[in-house]
Amino acid sequence: MSAFSGNVIAPEAEELTADAAANKVISSRSLRSLAWSRLKQDKLALVGGVVVILLILMAVLAAPICHLLGIDPTATNPKLINGDTSLPIANYGGISWKHLLGIQPGFGEDILARILYGAQVSLFIAIVSTIVSMIFGVFFGIVAGYRGGWIDTLISRIMDILLAFPVLLFSIALLAIFQGIDGIHVFFFQLGGTPLRLSLLITIIGFFGWAYIGRVIRGQVISLREKEFVDASRSLGAKDSRILFRELLPNLAAPMLVYATLTIPTNILYEAALSYLGVGMQPPTSSWGQMLSEAVKTFQVDPEFMLIPGLAIFITVLAYNLFGDGLRDALDPKSSR
Numbered sequence: 580m581s582a583f584s585g586n587v588i589a590p591e592a593e594e595l596t597a598d599a600a601a602n603k604v605i606s607s608r609s610l611r612s613l614a615w616s617r618l619k620q621d622k623l624a625l626v627g628g629v630v631v632i633l634l635i636l637m638a639v640l641a642a643p644i645c646h647l648l649g650i651d652p653t654a655t656n657p658k659l660i661n662g663d664t665s666l667p668i669a670n671y672g673g674i675s676w677k678h679l680l681g682i683q684p685g686f687g688e689d690i691l692a693r694i695l696y697g698a699q700v701s702l703f704i705a706i707v708s709t710i711v712s713m714i715f716g717v718f719f720g721i722v723a724g725y726r727g728g729w730i731d732t733l734i735s736r737i738m739d740i741l742l743a744f745p746v747l748l749f750s751i752a753l754l755a756i757f758q759g760i761d762g763i764h765v766f767f768f769q770l771g772g773t774p775l776r777l778s779l780l781i782t783i784i785g786f787f788g789w790a791y792i793g794r795v796i797r798g799q800v801i802s803l804r805e806k807e808f809v810d811a812s813r814s815l816g817a818k819d820s821r822i823l824f825r826e827l828l829p830n831l832a833a834p835m836l837v838y839a840t841l842t843i844p845t846n847i848l849y850e851a852a853l854s855y856l857g858v859g860m861q862p863p864t865s866s867w868g869q870m871l872s873e874a875v876k877t878f879q880v881d882p883e884f885m886l887i888p889g890l891a892i893f894i895t896v897l898a899y900n901l902f903g904d905g906l907r908d909a910l911d912p913k914s915s916r
Contacts, residue, residue: 617909624905630898638702641695649677652696653863656687665877672883680887683870684877690870690884694891697865701895704780705846709839711785713792717835720796721823725804735797741790747852750783754858773864780859784846792838799831833910840903844896851892867892 618624637644645652659667665684667673672681680690723734757779803809804827812822853859854868862869867888874885
């Protein structure tokens, strides 16, 4: 009996047609669309991403926000401070409609303004130092994984030394040395004050952090260098530089992106720790770690001044980690999510 009777399609033909249509739809979706569909299913990752975007916007728009709220970020309010205790005269840390998060003990700076401008400093140092470590790590990781031999051995041993190096102690010692220096010449520029502190923190955090991503990229390149597309490029006479940066590098975009989102919160904590220990950013430049350090003097009497910058660091790090974990699952083709 024929499978078709008039215009009626047999059940077997209907199944084949449905399977073919499904395969056609699946095959037409790009890796980017598949990753986005996985990411949309992870609600925590989306919440983390939204919080990250809001934090970045708040940091970038710190000056307009302060102007809109009528806050002068450089102004002090000594009349609102008790001269004996150095604490705000008003209850709840001086919270009012004019000072939504209260005022800082000592000179009476607005805490909301310090949080916003501290976000600028913390996020800027974390993001730029992550970019620096990514540049070094990706370059040396690709070279080590692709070339192999003594080059791989040399770069791998350097990575081992950096991973075993007491970075925090070295950072404290190095920053303490530069703390008493007014400025230094870097090529044609004179760096001093806040630009010098920013440059030192970015250089230290970025340089000592590239070994981690270097190891990840090296392992990925070792698995990719024997693939068919690399052999095809070699057979066509492509140079090593083209294979490294035109063939291998695009295939490393996913681990690079995931690692960057997971490194930024680590660098935020690193900068906060250095500022808390007194060798990071210095007044009058605001920093979350510096605010925590200043709150040590009064947290037993009023813990609010430690709670607010602590919550800012906690929310920022948690948001980046949630978004980074979701992005890792979305970009992993073997993920079941």
